[in-house]
Amino acid sequence: MKRIAIIGASHAGVVCGEKLREFGFKGTINLIDRVPGLPIQKPPLSKGFINFKDTELNNLYLRSNEFYESQKIHLMTGSNVRSVKRESKSIILENGLEINYDILILAMGANAKLPVNVPKRTENVYVLRDINDAVRLKEGILRGKNAVIVGGGYIGLEVASSLRNVGLTVDLIEIGPRILSRVSSQFVSEYLTSIHQKKGVSFHFSEIIEDILYSNSDQVKAVKLRTGHIIECDLLVFGIGVSPNIALAKDLGLSVIDGIKVNNEYLADDDIYAIGDIAFCPDRSAKRVESVFNAQFSATVAAASITCSPLPAQQAYWFWSDQYDLKLQIAGILPEPNNNRLVRSEVFTGKKEGSFSVWSWHQNKFVCVEALEDVQAYTVGKRILEQSIDITPEIIKNNSANLKNLLKKVT
Ligand SMILES: Cc1cc2nc3c(=O)[nH]c(=O)nc-3n(C[C@H](O)[C@H](O)[C@H](O)COP(=O)(O)OP(=O)(O)OC[C@H]3O[C@@H](n4cnc5c(N)ncnc54)[C@H](O)[C@@H]3O)c2cc1C
Incomplete structure (x- = not known):
């Protein structure tokens, strides 16, 4: 070879x-x-x-x-x-x-997906997948004032936070009843929603765009929602997966x-x-x-x-997202929302003010930790997943004040 x-x-x-x-x-x-x-x-x-x-x-x-x-x-x-x-x-x-x-x-x-009824080359319509998309979007941000973002996944939310940081208005349209519905617990999703709202993002849940209104120059000037509500915008960003x-x-x-x-x-x-x-x-x-x-x-x-080398040991899947000045770190994967009724999630406050972690079990098996500004909870949860340690919500509850010690006890 x-x-x-x-x-x-x-x-x-x-x-x-x-x-x-x-x-x-x-x-x-x-x-x-x-x-x-x-x-x-x-x-x-x-x-x-x-x-x-x-x-x-x-x-x-x-x-x-x-x-x-x-x-x-x-x-x-x-x-x-x-x-x-x-x-x-x-x-x-x-x-x-x-x-x-x-x-x-x-x-x-x-x-990046774009709805079939949206013309690809419309000047002020954006997706974000590579450097060319990012450069285009940055130029749009310099010219624009009002943004509509479609999709409340990580990309949509990170773009929302970046646009609010530079002073644009943001309306975020989400087809589901909450943000991050496929990938995060209800608690994380509600917490981040409240942060974005405090920063000035307007959410439109369980909504879709029914019509896009163009100006004479073929630029998007507004979107019309299913409810008939019209939102004017000079940037339309799709973060729909x-x-x-x-x-x-x-x-x-x-x-x-x-x-x-x-x-x-x-x-x-x-x-x-x-x-x-x-x-x-x-x-x-x-x-x-x-x-x-x-x-x-x-x-x-x-x-x-x-190369016929030893295969690396399986590690826990991990992910992070930065929104405003907050870091969310996730280890493990939550099951699809249709399995959510079998998921038990527990929330623990962290040491730093405002920090917390959400620990989730699916059919009594620990599957995921989502940690907001709580590196220790993330690190400990990730280790527990990687070592397939059988841990119950009660054990975490009893040790939440000192998670480092918990690792010593169970490993
Ligand atoms: C804006 C953004 C923010 C993200 N933030 C995070 C984050 O915070 N944390 C995280 O864990 N993940 C994040 N992700 C996801 C992460 O970037 C992807 O999971 C990762 O890039 C996947 O890497 P990949 O190499 O598999 O695919 P890609 O990064 O999609 O790369 C595929 C490459 O293949 C090339 N290609 C495709 N077809 C052809 C062809 N026919 N000929 C030649 N070349 C071709 C493309 O040009 C591209 O460069 C983010 C993604 C985006 C877009």
Whole structure:
């Protein structure tokens, strides 16, 4: 095995290249991405980048130019992959160039969704997935005053906080009865709602946009909700989730269930791996996971599998979100909302003023800790998950004043 091609040079693809070298792979690594320039970290795009706290591109790069050179990773950005031929094991780029591989790694992530009835090129309509989207949105923010955000998931909420920080009005439209309904406990969702309301965000729950009103110049000037309520705006931002980039995978005849189905080594089929947001690994998680940790972990497992190195131990899934000056850290995954009635959640206050953590059990099994400004609760909860320690709400309650000691007692 001499040549590895990775399609997608982002959180998963870059780490995979890095780990392949770390695990001793000496052959060619071609790391291909359609976005030009050095690959960029995504989390800061909805945070410091669009609220003008840190707009320096140098601080956003995943790795420096020297890294790719020293690791002999051939970075080919600005190269869109048009197709892959399985028989000849070759990748065809948009410009016609053909790249051969022995092992192919699909790390093409996901695309931001836009409702079908919204024209893609409307000047003041935005999504946020990559650096080009973020630069566009930042320019819109400089020109605009009033924003409507559709979607109360993490992206929508982080954009809302960034826009309030720079003084825009924000109306947030959420189709469900609460924010973060797919991923957080009721308590966290209500707490963050109240924070956003205090900061001036107006929420419209269980609502959808029925009509978009345009000015003569084809700019959105307002949205009309199902109730008939009209909200004027000069920015319309959609944060309504993503669709995994599976067109190539389908052409390759891979099994696709939401994402590309992979085994516990992230192998999708002979000589083809899929990692990061694009992959669905039922052996490790009941649903497809979108997070930096998952991108890095799946990349590490795939690199270990390719180089016949020991596979890393399973870690707890973790995620974070920054809104205003608050940090939320989550370890574990809450079950889908339709399973929520089987979930028991307990809230404990932390040591720092205003901090707390929510611990959740599904069918009596501890599954998730959500910690707001409470690093200790997050760290302890994550360790408990990773070591599969059988912990009850009563044990946490009795030890909530000193969680560090609890770890000593139970490990
Ligand atoms: C604004 C924003 C904020 C976020 N904040 C957080 C956070 O706080 N915490 C957290 O854990 N996660 C966060 N995430 C999620 C996290 O960034 C993703 O889970 C992560 O980027 C997934 O990495 P990936 O490499 O699998 O996919 P992606 O990052 O989506 O990268 C896929 C790459 O493939 C390339 N590509 C696709 N198709 C082709 C093709 N045909 N040819 C060539 N190249 C192609 C794309 O250009 C892209 O660069 C955030 C995401 C966004 C967008």
